[in-house]
Amino acid sequence: MPLSILISSLPIHPSKTTFIYRLMRILTHFGFFSQHKNELEVSYDLTDASRLLLKDHPFSVTPLIQVILDPNFVRPHQYSTWLKNDDITPFEMEHGVAFYDYVGQDPKLNHLFNDAMASDARLVSTMVIEKCEGVFKGLESLVDVGGGTGTMAKAIAKSFPQLDCIVFDLPHVVAGLQGGYDNLKYVGGNMFEAIPPTNSILLEWILHNWNDEECVQILKKSKEAITREGKEGKVIIIDMVMENLKEDNESIETKLFFDLQMMVLFAGKERNEKEWAKLIFSAGFNNYKITPILGLKSLIEVYP
Numbered sequence: 001m002p003l004s005i006l007i008s009s010l011p012i013h014p015s016k017t018t019f020i021y022r023l024m025r026i027l028t029h030f031g032f033f034s035q036h037k038n039e040l041e042v043s044y045d046l047t048d049a050s051r052l053l054l055k056d057h058p059f060s061v062t063p064l065i066q067v068i069l070d071p072n073f074v075r076p077h078q079y080s081t082w083l084k085n086d087d088i089t090p091f092e093m094e095h096g097v098a099f100y101d102y103v104g105q106d107p108k109l110n111h112l113f114n115d116a117m118a119s120d121a122r123l124v125s126t127m128v129i130e131k132c133e134g135v136f137k138g139l140e141s142l143v144d145v146g147g148g149t150g151t152m153a154k155a156i157a158k159s160f161p162q163l164d165c166i167v168f169d170l171p172h173v174v175a176g177l178q179g180g181y182d183n184l185k186y187v188g189g190n191m192f193e194a195i196p197p198t199n200s201i202l203l204e205w206i207l208h209n210w211n212d213e214e215c216v217q218i219l220k221k222s223k224e225a226i227t228r229e230g231k232e233g234k235v236i237i238i239d240m241v242m243e244n245l246k247e248d249n250e251s252i253e254t255k256l257f258f259d260l261q262m263m264v265l266f267a268g269k270e271r272n273e274k275e276w277a278k279l280i281f282s283a284g285f286n287n288y289k290i291t292p293i294l295g296l297k298s299l300i301e302v303y304p
């Protein structure tokens with residue numbers, strides 16, 4: 001779109017047009033637009049990155065960006081007081097309670113957060129099912145622990161009708177939800193107390209919210225759940241693995257940003273392979289295999 005048409009379509013005062021020009025220049029630099037010039041004018045096109053921000057794009061990540069930029073989650077990024085006291089996270093210092101308790105107290109925020117997670121899961125589930133089909137072959141049942149409103153589990157239940165799937169999450173997250181597939185149901189509970197018995201467990205974007213001791217507790221509960229029926233299944237972790245020397249600069253920047261975000265909001269972290277191995281072996285598992293699935297996330301199959 002030519003810059004002159006873009007500016008005339010915006011509800012702004014004529015004195016503010018240079019702001020739009022400068023903004024478009026920055027957004028072009030960061031890859032959100034491509035710029036084309038001829039003798040008469042400058043025009044801009046969408047790029048793959050900005051198409052993902054269109055509300056009607058099938059893989060729109062707008063809800064995820066809205067959560068990251070929500071004032072409730074941005075305000076804790078003022079660290080000056082927190083650095084001088086012993087509060088666990090800047091988030092708890094700001095809001096007085098831990099992240100998931102805070103989100104659970106406010107239905108609007110609960111909805112915003114669950115929607116954000118669902119938008120990410122739409123993209124990741126497509127990649128997982130396309131690239132890692134073999135991971136689910138031969139499994140009889142799967143519990144998606146912390147599965148949110150079920151976007152990932154629905155995609156798995158649809159692609160693998162032989163697999164009985166449960167979305168397991170906090171009671172306020174799954175309240176009133178129904179599967180829509182014969183092989184999918186929702187169960188409310190607390191993963192630190194007990195996880196329903198199953199052949200396999202999915203932990204997608206869960207462990208980076210928790211510190212090492214809490215992760216070992218979740219993994220031990222997962223191990224109990226997959227060994228309770230006598231058969232030994234597996235745990236499937238989807239999360240970031242920090243070091244990957246082949247990565248482009250943007251992936252590394254995003255991982256470093258998420259690592260800081262996990263510390264500020266949850267006292268969690270993004271982990272490298274050595275740190276993942278330590279958690280896995282500390283929880284009593286014997287073996288694991290890592291498969292990269294997307295620029296940012298990897299799939300880790302963990303075996304008792």
Ligand SMILES: C[S@@+](CC[C@H](N)C(=O)[O-])C[C@H]1O[C@@H](n2cnc3c(N)ncnc32)[C@H](O)[C@@H]1O
Pocket residue numbers: 100117118120121145146147148149152168169170173189190191192203204205206209
């Ligand atoms: C970062 S979200 C990931 C959601 C989903 N797996 C995905 O990737 O879209 C973490 C999820 O863990 C859930 N959760 C937090 N504490 C939990 C607990 N103690 N027991 C069960 N689920 C919990 C949250 O409600 C949230 O849905």
